[in-house]
Amino acid sequence: MKKLFNVIGTSGHVCGTCKPAGCGTCGSVPKPPTPTVLSRREFGLTAVAASAAALLTGCSQQAPPEKVSQPAPAAPALSPDLAVVQSSKGPIMTTLQEFYKMGPGPSSSHTMGPMRITYDFFERVSKLPEDQLQRATDLKVHLFGSLSATGKGHGTDRASLAGLLGKAPATCPPQFLDGLAANPDEVHKVTLGPKTLNLTLKDIVFDATKGEFHHPNTMTAKLLAGNETLYELEYYSVGGGFIEWKGYKPPDKGQPKYPYEHANELKKYLLDDKIPLSKLLLENEMAISGKSEKDIWEFLDQVTEVMVRGVDTGLTVESVLPGPIKLHSKAAGMQRNLKNTAKGEAGRAVTRVASYGFAMGEENARGHIIVTAPTAGSAGIIPAVVKSLQDLHTPQQQVRDGFLAAAAIGYLCKHNATLSGAEGGCQAEVGVGSSMGAAMIAQALGAKPKVVSNAAESALEHHLGMTCDPVAGYVQVPCIERCAYGAVKAWTAYCIASEEIPEERRVDLDTTITAMALTAKEMNAKYKETSEGGLAVSLVLC
Numbered sequence: 001m002k003k004l005f006n007v008i009g010t011s012g013h014v015c016g017t018c019k020p021a022g023c024g025t026c027g028s029v030p031k032p033p034t035p036t037v038l039s040r041r042e043f044g045l046t047a048v049a050a051s052a053a054a055l056l057t058g059c060s061q062q063a064p065p066e067k068v069s070q071p072a073p074a075a076p077a078l079s080p081d082l083a084v085v086q087s088s089k090g091p092i093m094t095t096l097q098e099f100y101k102m103g104p105g106p107s108s109s110h111t112m113g114p115m116r117i118t119y120d121f122f123e124r125v126s127k128l129p130e131d132q133l134q135r136a137t138d139l140k141v142h143l144f145g146s147l148s149a150t151g152k153g154h155g156t157d158r159a160s161l162a163g164l165l166g167k168a169p170a171t172c173p174p175q176f177l178d179g180l181a182a183n184p185d186e187v188h189k190v191t192l193g194p195k196t197l198n199l200t201l202k203d204i205v206f207d208a209t210k211g212e213f214h215h216p217n218t219m220t221a222k223l224l225a226g227n228e229t230l231y232e233l234e235y236y237s238v239g240g241g242f243i244e245w246k247g248y249k250p251p252d253k254g255q256p257k258y259p260y261e262h263a264n265e266l267k268k269y270l271l272d273d274k275i276p277l278s279k280l281l282l283e284n285e286m287a288i289s290g291k292s293e294k295d296i297w298e299f300l301d302q303v304t305e306v307m308v309r310g311v312d313t314g315l316t317v318e319s320v321l322p323g324p325i326k327l328h329s330k331a332a333g334m335q336r337n338l339k340n341t342a343k344g345e346a347g348r349a350v351t352r353v354a355s356y357g358f359a360m361g362e363e364n365a366r367g368h369i370i371v372t373a374p375t376a377g378s379a380g381i382i383p384a385v386v387k388s389l390q391d392l393h394t395p396q397q398q399v400r401d402g403f404l405a406a407a408a409i410g411y412l413c414k415h416n417a418t419l420s421g422a423e424g425g426c427q428a429e430v431g432v433g434s435s436m437g438a439a440m441i442a443q444a445l446g447a448k449p450k451v452v453s454n455a456a457e458s459a460l461e462h463h464l465g466m467t468c469d470p471v472a473g474y475v476q477v478p479c480i481e482r483c484a485y486g487a488v489k490a491w492t493a494y495c496i497a498s499e500e501i502p503e504e505r506r507v508d509l510d511t512t513i514t515a516m517a518l519t520a521k522e523m524n525a526k527y528k529e530t531s532e533g534g535l536a537v538s539l540v541l542c
């Protein structure tokens, strides 16, 4: 986000001759105040309170009058020490494993991040000397800031406990997570070397919601011997499932073979070096991550498996989703009705793709394992695309290449704008997911790089301005249906881009990413994951 403000500037600070992307001669632009990054759940309570009032007074189904817009309050300051703040400079260095993260939904920052944190802590303490572990009596996790304020609704406590019990986020069975929620008083055993400890959900403590935190999503984990702390670490769930801790140093990375910050630099390599897009992206990935080609394909195959398993599960389960909305799942019913001939070819095709998006979106809402692509809220889009590519019997190598192209779009948006609903509204989550999906389809079906880029541009363009306004703070309405639309729009964007003369497209990808960054900056704070505006206050739950 810091990058976003540096790139765009404001009319009050630029020289006046710049195009939106900036001429680069204006010098540094003072960072304007950013809106408060407040939790979905915290402000979702506003909507819940409105619903309760409606119940007491007799529900009229009428939307309450919209609140008068207030100036956006200042954001909680992010420490400049955080790697997430520092990594917004220089060429793109994100790797596939950082980007496609597997773990429980419904929130990458409030569920997946905390589980990755406690699993990291479990692994650390497991390696402590035996004499220290022998004295251990307890493990405790304290949630602060937004994690404490909104953790109940996001299942932060059960995800944190699962990690602390040694369950790896990528492979933890959904039934285990469901069991933790269904039996909150159950005692669980965790073995650390010579010692076995008993843990319950009460060992995950909802602590102070306000204070001077290094990051709004701060938590601490402790290994205790009675009142004595044997080992303690402060962690931060910095967004998108990324985690850091006090003293965190990002892992050493190699330099990309083809450094780029913008799509037009990528294009230059493709033309000058006459290298296929997927090869360029693979070589960069190997150079930055140090992984072999085989390791990369294995990882993408695992991502494919988790995504397709999630869609397949979501297509068979029918349930009321957790939370106050009492939302009934739709994916399984849509699948059942696919044979409905009245819909015709177009109706059936759209229903099929949309049902895949619903299936994974609903799995996310159930708190089951998903893959961030780019976030948890938008996690239904790429699985829907993958499943529909499999319907076409697309060879897995082409699906892998599609994953590379999709990631490149995500990297560009992350680097030059944002992937966070709290920073840029839903255009940054579902908009980017749909853009990634369009690029994936084009790449997997063998389109030229210009078509891949145009498809991504088209999908993103038609999500510009989309706000983040989850009802009651739950990643359900509008999020799940938006995943379905995001997948359908990805196909639409590909279909348009593959039918036009690529060079004649008037808007290029960099321009649209810049437009998204500008829109994000100017979007009212009410529409940035606060549940304080839009659908979140218009819909009365009764």
Ligand code: SF4
Pocket (backbone or CB within 6 Å): 377, 378, 420, 421, 422, 425, 426, 427, 429, 430, 467, 468, 469, 470, 475, 476, 478, 479, 482, 529
């Ligand atoms: S509305 Fe969009 S950005 Fe907001 S939580 Fe839902 S999916 Fe994420």
